[in-house]
Amino acid sequence: MSKSSEGELSLEERMRRLEEILARMESTEIRLGEALELFEEGVSHVKTAGEVLAAAELRVEELLADGQVISFEDKVE
DSSP states (O other), X not given: OOHHHHTXXXXXXXXXXXXXXXXXXXXXXXXXXXXXXXHHHHHHHHHHHHHHHHHHHHHHHHHHHTTSOOOHHHHHO
């Protein structure tokens, strides 16, 4: 997967790719170099997915608060 296409993946596509990476890394027949490349790609997907989820959480909080940001933790209690 090229670096330029990574930025265009949806959250769901990132999750599927992370599952593929995990399955490959759990394989007993993987070279160290390949494992490191997959690990690096996986870290990138996790970081970007976290950013997407954080932005979505902020947007939901804004919508629920009618202009006043209320955290999820405040709503749960």
